[in-house]
Amino acid sequence: MNLEKLQRELITTARAIPPNEQVPYAFEKRIMARLTPPQMSDVWALWGRWLWRAVAPCMSVMVVLGIWTFVAMQPEPESQNLELAIENTLLASNDIAGE
Amino acid sequence: MEPSDTELIAAVRKGDVAQFEPLIARYQPRIFATARRYARREDEVQDIVQEVFIKAFQKLDSFRAEAPFEHWLMRMTVRTCYDFLRSHQRNRETMLTDLSDPEVDWLERFAAGPEDNSRNTDAARALVERVMAQLSPEARLVITLLEIEDRSVKEIAQLTGWSVPLVKVRAFRARAQMRKILETLTREKYL
Numbered sequence: 001m002n003l004e005k006l007q008r009e010l011i012t013t014a015r016a017i018p019p020n021e022q023v024p025y026a027f028e029k030r031i032m033a034r035l036t037p038p039q040m041s042d043v044w045a046l047w048g049r050w051l052w053r054a055v056a057p058c059m060s061v062m063v064v065l066g067i068w069t070f071v072a073m074q075p076e077p078e079s080q081n082l083e084l085a086i087e088n089t090l091l092a093s094n095d096i097a098g099e
Numbered sequence: 100m101e102p103s104d105t106e107l108i109a110a111v112r113k114g115d116v117a118q119f120e121p122l123i124a125r126y127q128p129r130i131f132a133t134a135r136r137y138a139r140r141e142d143e144v145q146d147i148v149q150e151v152f153i154k155a156f157q158k159l160d161s162f163r164a165e166a167p168f169e170h171w172l173m174r175m176t177v178r179t180c181y182d183f184l185r186s187h188q189r190n191r192e193t194m195l196t197d198l199s200d201p202e203v204d205w206l207e208r209f210a211a212g213p214e215d216n217s218r219n220t221d222a223a224r225a226l227v228e229r230v231m232a233q234l235s236p237e238a239r240l241v242i243t244l245l246e247i248e249d250r251s252v253k254e255i256a257q258l259t260g261w262s263v264p265l266v267k268v269r270a271f272r273a274r275a276q277m278r279k280i281l282e283t284l285t286r287e288k289y290l
Contacts, residue, residue: 001210003281007274009209010230010281013223014247019135021128024145028123031152035116 104168111159123152126169130176136243137180138187139228147183151176170257177240177258184236198284202226206285233280238273245270 102110102121110118127148134147154175162171198206201222231239244255245266252270256263 001206001285003278003285006206006209006281006285007277010223010227011242011246013220014227014231015249017220017224019132021132023127023131027127027145027148028120031123031149032117032120034149034153035119035156 105164108159108162108164108168111156119156122155122168126172127152129169130172133173133176134180136247137184137239139232143183143187147176147179151179154179174258174260177244178260181236181240181259184239188236198229199225202229210285230277230280230284234273234276237269238276241266241269241273242277245273 102118104122104125107118107122111122130148130151131144134144134151138144138147151172155172158175162168199222201219202225205219205222205226231242234242240259241255244250244258245252250258252263252266255261255266259266261269
């Protein structure tokens with residue numbers, strides 16, 4: 001049997017029989033009953049959501065700034081060369097008088 | 100005057116869901132016809148059509164109006180039918196002994212005289228459905244779109260989302276697969 005001819009014959013048959021376009025009664029109503037309306041975007045809810053998302057980064061920045069401020073406020077460590085420091089302090093008055 | 104697709108879609112996007120019903124009514128015959136090429140049982144056909152329209156409603160915001168709404172809907176239909184075929188793959192082996200008497204008779208008459216047009220068309224239709232049911236989902240989709248619906252390769256690529264070379268490769272394999280099925284069917288008897 002010529003299979004190619006058989007294949008063509010079957011395809012021709014399939015083409016000649018268009019599929020049925022019949023629709024069950026009230027089918028569109030059935031679909032409509034299953035549709036949920038699209039959610040309208042609530043601007044304030046969106047704003048609130050974004051505020052909550054911003055909490056973590058803001059807290060991080062706050063902590064970093066707090067640590068930096070704390071570190072910056074620490075007094076400078078005492079000079080190892082105490083002698084030199086005392087001498088400079090005592091002679092500072094002479095410098096001022098000389099001026 | 101009936102509202103256009105664009106007007107109805109705009110109304111649905113603004114929240115008037117009821118305006119989707121005329122769109123369903125307008126296109127459901129075509130969607131049903133397409134679904135009936137891929138599913139035999141009427142409950143399966145209705146499931147496919149329902150899924151198409153629900154998806155269309157949910158994704159309406161993604162419709163860009165670069166092409167007609169019908170094209171967009173058909174693309175969704177073809178892909179839904181393909182998903183259906185993939186999820187309903189069954190053991191496709193059918194021996195010639197499973198064929199009905201009218202189908203066997205049709206094959207024998209064809210073997211005796213291919214040019215004879217007096218053969219039973221119902222038997223031919225049943226034979227086509229039997230052969231198509233045995234194809235893989237990709238093969239069945241391509242054969243249906245390319246050979247039966249006579250669409251171009253480019254159209255099929257747009258409908259399925261496949262590349263043009265992939266459509267061509269699948270078409271070649273689909274035809275070979277169909278020939279193999281016919282060979283298996285006819286091998287049982289000397290025809």
